[in-house]
Amino acid sequence: MTTGIRDKVAILGMGCSKFGERWSDNAENLMVEAFQEALVDAGIETNEIDAAWLATAIEEQHVGKSGVPLAMALRLPYIPVTRVENYCASGSDAFRGAAYAVASGACDIALALGVEKLKDTGYGGLPQRSRGTVNDMYWANVSAPGAFAQLATAYMAEHRVSREDLKKAMAHISVKSHDNGSRNPKAHLRKKINEDLVLEAPMIADPLGLFDCCGVSDGAACAIVTTPEIARSLGKRRLVTVKALQLAVSNGIEAQHNSWSGSHFATTRVAAKRAYEEAGISKPRDQISLTEVHDCFSVTELVTMEDLFLSPFGGSVADVRDGFFDAGGAIPCQIDGGLKCFGHPIGASGLRMIYEMYLQMQGRAEERQRQQEPVFGLTHNLGGFPHQNVCSVVIVGQEGA
Amino acid sequence: MTTGILSFGAYLPRARLSRQAIFEANAWFNPGLKSLSVGERTMAGWDEDAVTMSTEAARACLEGKDRRNIGGLYMASTSYPFLDRQNSGIVADALNLRSNVQTLDFASSQRAGTSALLVALGGGSNAHPCIVTAADKRRTKSSTELELTSGDGAAALLVGDGEPLAVLLASHTETVDFVDHFRTEESEFDYTWEQRWVRDEGVMKIVPGAAQSLFSKTTVSPDQVTHACLPFPQKRTNRSLASKIGLREGAVRDNLQSNCGGTGTAHPLLMLAHALEDATPGDIILVAGFGQGCDVLLFQATEALASFRKRAAVEGQLALRREETNYQKFLAFNDLVVMDRGLRAETDKMTGLTTHYRNRDMTQGLVGGKCDRCGTVQYPKADICVNAECNAVSSLQDHPLADMAAKLNSYTADRLTYSADPPAYYGMVQFDVGGRLMTDITDVDPHVGLRVGMPMRMMFRVKDYDPKRGFRRYFWKAAPADIQ
Numbered sequence: 018m019t020t021g022i023r024d025k026v027a028i029l030g031m032g033c034s035k036f037g038e039r040w041s042d043n044a045e046n047l048m049v050e051a052f053q054e055a056l057v058d059a060g061i062e063t064n065e066i067d068a069a070w071l072a073t074a075i076e077e078q079h080v081g082k083s084g085v086p087l088a089m090a091l092r093l094p095y096i097p098v099t100r101v102e103n104y105c106a107s108g109s110d111a112f113r114g115a116a117y118a119v120a121s122g123a124c125d126i127a128l129a130l131g132v133e134k135l136k137d138t139g140y141g142g143l144p145q146r147s148r149g150t151v152n153d154m155y156w157a158n159v160s161a162p163g164a165f166a167q168l169a170t171a172y173m174a175e176h177r178v179s180r181e182d183l184k185k186a187m188a189h190i191s192v193k194s195h196d197n198g199s200r201n202p203k204a205h206l207r208k209k210i211n212e213d214l215v216l217e218a219p220m221i222a223d224p225l226g227l228f229d230c231c232g233v234s235d236g237a238a239c240a241i242v243t244t245p246e247i248a249r250s251l252g253k254r255r256l257v258t259v260k261a262l263q264l265a266v267s268n269g270i271e272a273q274h275n276s277w278s279g280s281h282f283a284t285t286r287v288a289a290k291r292a293y294e295e296a297g298i299s300k301p302r303d304q305i306s307l308t309e310v311h312d313c314f315s316v317t318e319l320v321t322m323e324d325l326f327l328s329p330f331g332g333s334v335a336d337v338r339d340g341f342f343d344a345g346g347a348i349p350c351q352i353d354g355g356l357k358c359f360g361h362p363i364g365a366s367g368l369r370m371i372y373e374m375y376l377q378m379q380g381r382a383e384e385r386q387r388q389q390e391p392v393f394g395l396t397h398n399l400g401g402f403p404h405q406n407v408c409s410v411v412i413v414g415q416e417g418a
Numbered sequence: 419m420t421t422g423i424l425s426f427g428a429y430l431p432r433a434r435l436s437r438q439a440i441f442e443a444n445a446w447f448n449p450g451l452k453s454l455s456v457g458e459r460t461m462a463g464w465d466e467d468a469v470t471m472s473t474e475a476a477r478a479c480l481e482g483k484d485r486r487n488i489g490g491l492y493m494a495s496t497s498y499p500f501l502d503r504q505n506s507g508i509v510a511d512a513l514n515l516r517s518n519v520q521t522l523d524f525a526s527s528q529r530a531g532t533s534a535l536l537v538a539l540g541g542g543s544n545a546h547p548c549i550v551t552a553a554d555k556r557r558t559k560s561s562t563e564l565e566l567t568s569g570d571g572a573a574a575l576l577v578g579d580g581e582p583l584a585v586l587l588a589s590h591t592e593t594v595d596f597v598d599h600f601r602t603e604e605s606e607f608d609y610t611w612e613q614r615w616v617r618d619e620g621v622m623k624i625v626p627g628a629a630q631s632l633f634s635k636t637t638v639s640p641d642q643v644t645h646a647c648l649p650f651p652q653k654r655t656n657r658s659l660a661s662k663i664g665l666r667e668g669a670v671r672d673n674l675q676s677n678c679g680g681t682g683t684a685h686p687l688l689m690l691a692h693a694l695e696d697a698t699p700g701d702i703i704l705v706a707g708f709g710q711g712c713d714v715l716l717f718q719a720t721e722a723l724a725s726f727r728k729r730a731a732v733e734g735q736l737a738l739r740r741e742e743t744n745y746q747k748f749l750a751f752n753d754l755v756v757m758d759r760g761l762r763a764e765t766d767k768m769t770g771l772t773t774h775y776r777n778r779d780m781t782q783g784l785v786g787g788k789c790d791r792c793g794t795v796q797y798p799k800a801d802i803c804v805n806a807e808c809n810a811v812s813s814l815q816d817h818p819l820a821d822m823a824a825k826l827n828s829y830t831a832d833r834l835t836y837s838a839d840p841p842a843y844y845g846m847v848q849f850d851v852g853g854r855l856m857t858d859i860t861d862v863d864p865h866v867g868l869r870v871g872m873p874m875r876m877m878f879r880v881k882d883y884d885p886k887r888g889f890r891r892y893f894w895k896a897a898p899a900d901i902q
Contacts, residue, residue, distance in 0.1 A: 138761070142834050145762040150773045154781045154881070155798070155893055157844035157858045163832030164856075167845060171828040174870035222832040223841070272856065273796045273804045275848055279828040404846060404856055 021295035024416060025120040026259040027248040029241045030059025033372045036236035036360030037205040044079040044134040045090040047237035051365075052091055052130060059126075059241040060251060066241070067124035068097040072111035072131035074104060074363035074400070078144055079134035087130060104400020105311060106264065107131060108238065108367030109409035113262045115242050125247055130239035131369075133362035143233055162222035162230050164402035165314040169224050171279030172320060176331045180224060186334040187315035188215035191228045193343050194312065194351045198358025200385040205234045205360030229315040234360030238368035240375075245416060257378045260296035260393065261412040263288040267405040282399060284408035285324035289397075292410040293326075298393065301326050305348055305412075306391035307377055309370035311399040312355040318342075321397060322350070325410070344385070352377065352385055363400075367409060370396035374413050392418045421539065422582025423575050423717070424547055426691040427479030429471050430571045430678060430735040432861050433742040434458040437566050443745040444561040454566040459679035461742055462570035464751045464838035465860060465879040468495040468553040469505050470892065471572035473512045473878040475684075476551045477821070478731060479574035485513060489546020489578075490520040492538050494530035494683040496601075497554050498523065499890060508892065509551065511782040512878045514818050520548075524683075531573070531683035532707025532715060538577040539586050539715075547578025554682025557752055559607045567651040569679025571735075573687035583694060583726055584703065584717040590632040593711040596620045617655055621708060622662065628712040629663040629704070636716060640664035643716075644701040645671055647689035649708065651680050665704070677736055683707075690717075692732040699724050738900050740863050751838070762836040767884040769891050779816070784876060784894045786853050787814030795819075795852030819876070820894055822849045826872040829859065847874050847896040861897040873899040 032054030034047045042050075056063065071087035073080060080086035084098030101111040108131035115127035138144045148156055173183055192212055198204040210228060218226035248256055265288035271277040289301075298304045305327065312318035319337055322328040327348060328336040336342065342350035353359050353373040356366060374394030376382040393414040400407040441455035462471065472493055480488075491513070493506035500508075506521040524530040524537075531552030538548040553572030558565040598620050599610040610616075625648075633640055646669045648656040653673065660670045671689055673680075681688055686707045693703050697719040707713040730737070742748070749755040779785040780798045787799030792808035795817055803810045829845030836842075843859035845868065860879055862868060874896040881893035 140761045145765045145836065147766070150770050151777055153767075154769070154773065154777060154891060155855070155857075157856050158835050158837065158842055159844060159856065160832050160835035160842075162834055163830045163842065163844065166830035166832070167828035170830065170845075170870055219833075220831075220841075221834050222830045225830075268806075269800070269804045270806060273798075273854060274794070274806075275852060275854055279846055402856075 022116060022120055022262050023260050023296055024245065024258045026116040026242050027245040027253070027256045027416065028375050028413070029061070029126065029243045029248050029251070029253065030055045031240050031372045031375050032058060033203060033238040033369050034236050035203045036234040036362060036369070038136050039235035040136065042235065044132050045086070047134065047235060048087065048090045048130060048132045051237040051239045055239045055241050061126065061241070063091065064094050066093065066096060066126050066128045068115070068118050069093060069128040069130065070099050070101050070111035070114040072101045072107035072129070072364035072367070073133060074102055074107050075133065075135065075144055075146070076102070078137055080132070104407045105313065105363050105366060106398040106400040106407040106409040107364045108369070109396065109398045109411055110264060110367070112240055112368060112371060112411065113264065115240065116259050116262055119242050119244055126241060126243045128239060128241050129368060130237065131364035131367060132237035133364045134235045135233050135362060136235050141233065159402060160222065162225050162314060165317050166222040166225045168280060168320050168403050169316045172316070175278055175280040178334055182334060184216060184224060185212070186319055186337045187229050188212045189337050190312070190315040190318050191215050191357060194355045194357035197344050197352055197385060198354025201354050201359060204354040204358050205232045206354070206358040225314055225316065231313050231356035232358065232360045234362045236360055236362035236365045236369070238365040238372050240368055240371060255379060256416040257375050257413055258416045259411070260414045261292035261410065263292040263295065263410045265408045267401070269405070272404045279403065281320055282324045282403060282406065282408060284406055285321060285397065285399065285410070288408045288410040289325045292412050296393065296412040296414070298412070302348070305393050305395050306389070307352060307374060307387060307394045308348060308350045308397065309353065309355065309373055310350060310397040312351055312357050313361065313399070317399060318350065321399070325395065325397065349387060352387060367396065367398045367411070371411060371413060378413070378415060420582055420585055421579050422577070422585035422720070423694070424578055424580055424582055425479050425483060425576040426694050426731055427475045427477070427481070427574045428572065428688055428691050428731045428735050429474035429478060430460045431462040431466055431471070432738055432740045433461040433463065434677070434739045435461040435742045435745070435748050439743045439745045440566055448561045451561070451563065451566060454563060457676035458741070459566065460569040460571050460681070461748055462555045462751070463860060465895070466570070467499045467555055467880060468497050468572070469499055469508050470878050470880060471553040471555065471570065472509045472551040472574070475553065475572035475574035476509060476513055476549050479549060479576050480513065481729070483576065485515055487546055488515050488519055488549055490538065490548030491515060492522045492524060492534040492548060492550045494524040494534040494552035495554055496525060496528065496530065496683055497556050498525060508782065511778060512892065514783045514785065528683055528709030529707035529711065529713050531685070531687045532705060532713035535575060535577070535687060536589055536591065536713055536715065547576050550575045550577055550687070552684040552687050554684050556682050557607060560749065560754055563613070564608060564610065567675065567680055569681050571678060571681035571684055571688060573684045573691050575687060575691065581722045582720055583723040584719045587638060587716045587718050588632055588636040589713070589715045590628050590635065591711065591713050592624060592628040592631070594624050595710055596624060621650060621655060622658065624712050625659055625706055625708060626662045628714045632714045632716055638702055638716060641666055642702050643669045643704045645669060645693040645697060645703040647671055647686055647693055647703065647705040649673060649680060649685040649689060649706065651675050688732060694719070694723065695731055695733060697723060760836060765836070766886070767882040768887065769884060769889055774891065781893050783818060784820040786817045786819045788817040789813045790815055795849065797853045797855050819849055819853055822851050823899070824849045824874040824876065824896065826868060826870060826874050826896070827854065828870065829868045843868065858895045859897065860895040866898070868898070875899040
């Protein structure tokens with residue numbers, strides 16, 4: 018019987034670069050920017066880090082392969098560096114590697130850093146690239162919005178939701194995230210929008226319009242983790258500890274077996290269940306204080322609320338439109354603007370989410386600080402496509418909670 | 419056993435380009451095209467070529483037939499996608515025919531279609547039937563008569579022993595190096611000579627001569643012909659020809675010029691298939707193929723045709739139409755205009771020939787697997803069964819899926835990803851027998867769109883072009899299942 022990760026690892030320090038179109042910076046500059054903030058926050062020196070994990074997803078667009086780019090940029094002293102690629106869950110998976118290293122006792126202090134430099138393609142959206150030589154021969158020519166848009170068509174059919182109602186709920190999600198992003202100085206998109214603008218925007222992949230899609234950004238984020246004991250010995254108080262680290266990966270059932278309806282994430286449900294159990298959470302809708310979910314598209318966020326058991330099955334449209342997930346609602350979702358507005362430098366995104374939870378729990382989120390003190394924060398990444406993906410669920414919280 | 423035509427099929431692309439639209443775009447330069455500006459021509463999609471159209475015609479022809487018994491596949495075209503890779507071999511692969519099938523490509527003349535049919539009808543043992551297919555997607559220069567009078571399409575005939583629908587009474591071939599047009603290794607387009615000369619010195623002399631020889635070989639006289647398949651685009655030419663041969667005027671069949679256009683090597687066979695739809699037992703059918711000479715074939719419909727399940731081979735294809743009035747799109751689909759296709763179109767589409775060969779059943783044949791333990795059908799065929807309750811190892815047996823009925827589970831119309839014909843439609847397509855795949859969707863009528871639960875059928879299409887190396891790879895796409 019596993020005992021899980023709960024309270025075995027504490028966050029010692031975190032950093033996050035400004036996200037956006039960082040035309041004048043290389044990925045290395047972004048890594049150093051996030052790292053310097055984390056190092057100062059942790060109050061340690063580089064040579065106190067025992068091992069590091071580097072997350073990048075589309076490395077051919079920027080740093081290239083391996084752990085070397087991180088070691089070179091940060092001048093790490095010949096320590097182990099592992100490069101992690103697991104679609105959009107890469108950042109969370111790097112965090113998992115660092116946390117496990119600390120929990121195992123193999124390391125005292127470990128670093129997880131995620132970076133992506135996506136704005137060197139010459140066009141908007143994610144880079145168009147090969148999916149692998151065999152896959153290229155039979156996969157549909159999917160884009161990310163096109164893959165996720167299908168959640169909407171399947172969801173409408175399964176729950177008998179009208180296109181208009183769904184579009185309005187999705188619009189609410191985007192308007193909310195833009196409101197939140199406007200209060201975040203590090204966010205990529207900081208303009209408020211309204212529902213009409215969302216509904217009238219050009220179509221990207223039916224039924225997802227321009228404002229249903231998150232930004233594609235340059236950026237980096239990082240975490241330095243250690244044991245609660247070491248954190249305390251370094252003078253840290255009010256520790257934010259790791260409560261759960263779960264990952265669920267599609268095995269072909271959604272893509273190849275007719276049991277999946279297409280309107281939800283099979284992986285998210287499994288990862289969430291395991292994470293709540295690991296964290297000792299029995300009533301997520303009552304116990305989770307804040308969420309940062311993988312809102313690559315508005316519909317992803319909508320469906321994910323159900324898959325995380327925060328909304329009842331078929332109930333997210335109503336919850337969203339009631340403002341349940343707004344910044345002032347019961348469980349704010351993307352209080353920092355989310356992927357939608359903070360931006361989505363793939364490898365950095367999971368760590369950016371944990372960064373926000375860490376700030377909120379320490380009362381350091383400034384203008385966007387949640388007044389009601391957060392206890393449990395859940396972060397969620399969904400990499401790949403609804404029909405075959407990698408899902409991570411991380412729960413962090415106040416030590417002892 | 420009697421040898422003859424055992425089945426027939428046709429395929430026409432759904433889009434019909436209005437000739438008025440072609441004329442209007444070109445009238446400023448060539449007002450003389452006005453006389454040809456009536457009706458419409460078939461227009462292949464960007465993902466169609468002679469191979470894909472042949473495959474679809476052959477599928478229609480083979481519906482309900484045992485494919486394991488097919489002994490030959492002859493294809494005719496003058497617009498082959500591959501010059502040195504057997505095109506009929508790709509069709510045979512797409513049809514999942516046995517590897518000991520005899521495949522041949524007939525080419526280099528507009529009468530290649532009738533020649534292929536003649537060879538099949540006369541060739542050796544017909545114990546194993548031979549499928550003859552002809553298809554053309556002729557690239558024509560903009561603002562030419564040929565652009566207006568041509569159409570894209572394919573026909574297929576199954577030839578062999580058994581209970582034929584029609585038997586060959588006689589045939590004759592004349593070979594004359596009459597160069598009305600030509601295309602060489604160095605040229606992209608046909609170079610054509612004056613139509614009046616082609617008609618008077620070519621068609622009107624060579625075809626009647628061949629017909630005279632044909633009728634000298636049989637007791638049938640020209641006036642007994644009930645269906646004359648004369649593939650020339652000008653109705654007047656066909657009428658004059660009929661009169662010169664001695665055919666009854668009423669016997670001259672619709673040359674499908676008004677609603678299809680001339681489909682090149684396929685056209686005589688397409689007209690023959692069309693005639694077989696209308697014919698009654700005993701009817702006499704004359705077919706002519708013209709190009710550096712002439713093939714003439716004389717068939718008689720048998721009693722078997724009466725009980726043959728009526729299939730709307732050509733009429734059905736003609737009825738499945740979607741009007742297109744965008745001439746610019748036609749130019750773009752045929753690579754006749756330099757377009758900025760965007761940076762996303764620059765993605766390298768190289769195909770590893772090793773990968774291609776190893777996975778050809780999966781890709782060209784759309785062969786999935788069926789688990790012999792739990793019965794779950796799945797695609798692609800993997801080593802371990804996908805059913806979580808089973809997960810048996812090495813339990814999957816080949817299970818072709820191309821002809822399985824399917825439904826749409828989810829879909830989108832994507833304007834971000836690169837498509838030669840945006841938006842890119844794709845979705846999760848689920849087979850009624852089990853198995854599913856996220857696949858590209860083609861032939862979507864934007865006015866009708868898609869819906870969850872919509873019946874779909876799989877179509878053999880070009881998946882990707884690799885402009886750097888000139889290769890193209892084929893795969894199966896879903897299309898809304900047309901009600902026939």
